[in-house]
Amino acid sequence: MSDGPAARRGPGEPWGGVSPFSIKTKLGALVVIAVLITTGLSMIAVRTQTELRFITVFSMIATLLITQFVAHSLTAPLDEMNTVARSISQGDYTRRVKENRRDELGDLAETINLMADELEAQDQQRKELVANVSHELRTPIAGLRAVLENVVDGIAEADPETMRTALKQTERLGRLVETLLDLSRLDNGVVPLRMRRFEVWPYLSGVLKEANMVVSARGGMASGSGSHTRTDVHLHLDVSPPELTAHADPERIHQVVANLIDNAIKHSPPHGRVTVKARRGPLPESLELEVLDEGPGIPKSEWHKVFERFNRGAVRRPHGPGSDGGTGLGLAIARWAVDLHGGRIGVAESDRGCRILVTLPGQPSVQS
Numbered sequence: 001m002s003d004g005p006a007a008r009r010g011p012g013e014p015w016g017g018v019s020p021f022s023i024k025t026k027l028g029a030l031v032v033i034a035v036l037i038t039t040g041l042s043m044i045a046v047r048t049q050t051e052l053r054f055i056t057v058f059s060m061i062a063t064l065l066i067t068q069f070v071a072h073s074l075t076a077p078l079d080e081m082n083t084v085a086r087s088i089s090q091g092d093y094t095r096r097v098k099e100n101r102r103d104e105l106g107d108l109a110e111t112i113n114l115m116a117d118e119l120e121a122q123d124q125q126r127k128e129l130v131a132n133v134s135h136e137l138r139t140p141i142a143g144l145r146a147v148l149e150n151v152v153d154g155i156a157e158a159d160p161e162t163m164r165t166a167l168k169q170t171e172r173l174g175r176l177v178e179t180l181l182d183l184s185r186l187d188n189g190v191v192p193l194r195m196r197r198f199e200v201w202p203y204l205s206g207v208l209k210e211a212n213m214v215v216s217a218r219g220g221m222a223s224g225s226g227s228h229t230r231t232d233v234h235l236h237l238d239v240s241p242p243e244l245t246a247h248a249d250p251e252r253i254h255q256v257v258a259n260l261i262d263n264a265i266k267h268s269p270p271h272g273r274v275t276v277k278a279r280r281g282p283l284p285e286s287l288e289l290e291v292l293d294e295g296p297g298i299p300k301s302e303w304h305k306v307f308e309r310f311n312r313g314a315v316r317r318p319h320g321p322g323s324d325g326g327t328g329l330g331l332a333i334a335r336w337a338v339d340l341h342g343g344r345i346g347v348a349e350s351d352r353g354c355r356i357l358v359t360l361p362g363q364p365s366v367q368s
Contacts, residue, residue, distance in 0.1 A: 030070050034063045077105045081112055088112075093120035137176065144169040193249040193340055197285060197363070200244040200278045201237075207257050208235045208276065233268045235261065239278040247285035247363035252337040256345075259330035260291040260356050267295035267354060286362030294353040303347040307335040 038059045045055040080097055087095040093116050097109040147166045150156035246253075257276065264274040277290040298306060338345040341360050348357040 027070075030066060033066055034059075037062045037066075074105070077101060077109065081105075081109060084112060084116070088116055088119060091123075093123055137173070140169040140172040140176075144173075193252065195247060195249055195363075197245055197247050198250055200246050200287065201239045201242050203250060203253075204237055204239060204257065204276060204278060207254060208237050208261070232271045233265045234271070234273045236273060236275045237278075238275060241280070244278060244280055244287075245285055246287040246360065248287065248341055248360050252340060253360070255337045256334045256358060257289065257291070259334040260358075262330055264291050264293035264295070264354065264356075268293045269295060281359060281362060283362045287358075287360040289358040289360070290348075291356045291358075292350065292353060297350065297352070297354050298347055306347055307331045307345065 041055045041059050041062075077097070084095045084097050096113050096116060099106060099109050099113065101109065144166055147156070147162060147169070151158050151162065156162050261274060261276065268274060272294040274294075275290075275292045277292070279288045279290075280286070281288050335345050338358055338360070343358065343360040345356065345358045348355045
């Protein structure tokens with residue numbers, strides 16, 4: 001945590017409760033000083049028998065000088081803030097306001113800088129999304145175009161193997177489009193849940209079987225977070241009790257499990273093992289899911305960033321051999337799907353590798 005001013009107080013919160021340097025204090029001091037100057041000069045005039053008009057002129061000059069000094073100290077930072085705000089409105093998020101004041105203007109400068117930080121981060125994320133999506137689209141489009149050109153030019157025959165290659169690239173495009181649609185739904189926040197009761201063992205068994213089929217048949221597995229060609233990682237399912245049931249939206253939970261498996265495989269060592277565990281939760285038809293891998297794990301200081309968009313991990317080689325970087329959206333979509341159910345998802349303690357824990361609330365109890 002930061003030890004700076006922002007860590008100790010929020011914007012607009014006075015320093016130490018009541019700041020001795022607030023604008024109200026300065027204005028009050030200005031009035032007191034003006035009164036003291038006028039009173040002092042009046043007493044001097046009475047004792048020295050100086051004409052009152054001279055005393056009035058001196059009082060006005062002294063008061064104006066002090067007022068000008070205070071006014072400049074207040075308007076100068078406002079001019080700077082106006083310049084920085086105008087630069088931010090024009091898309092320049094690198095400008096910052098100097099935070100060298102301990103009053104309301106200092107709070108305002110801090111707030112403007114925080115706003116600039118947020119806008120700069122969002123602009124960087126937007127650029128990363130465009131770059132990632134462009135990269136993800138370019139590869140399958142180029143591959144599909146090459147296959148089709150070879151067929152049209154008579155270089156290759158439209159045999160099943162060639163068509164499978166074209167199908168693989170088309171499916172990769174479809175997965176990326178589905179990821180972008182999921183991201184759009186996430187932003188709009190309007191996604192209906194189709195809740196129903198289902199048996200966990202056959203459901204998860206189907207998800208893992210699908211993953212194994214994709215790996216063995218196409219030499220790769222992909223989800224919202226990218227594609228990889230890991231064929232050396234073993235998937236294992238552990239459901240207890242075997243007759244376990246849950247109440248959720250199977251399609252959304254499929255997104256969660258598929259993205260978590262995808263992420264675990266990417267980070268697994270050669271010939272590693274990924275385990276999916278399912279246990280009964282504390283409430284009726286609630287469910288606890290765990291996905292464990294044997295990779296390098298995630299530093300505890302990075303746990304809060306795992307499910308952020310475009311986050312690809314901070315380890316030196318976050319993706320296993322044969323994997324690309326992906327778009328960094330898979331785990332964000334997984335968190336979104338869990339949040340739709342009112343559940344929780346997060347990184348949990350583990351002796352080895354990474355352990356992601358998902359808790360789904362199940363079916364709401366009926367009030368009698």
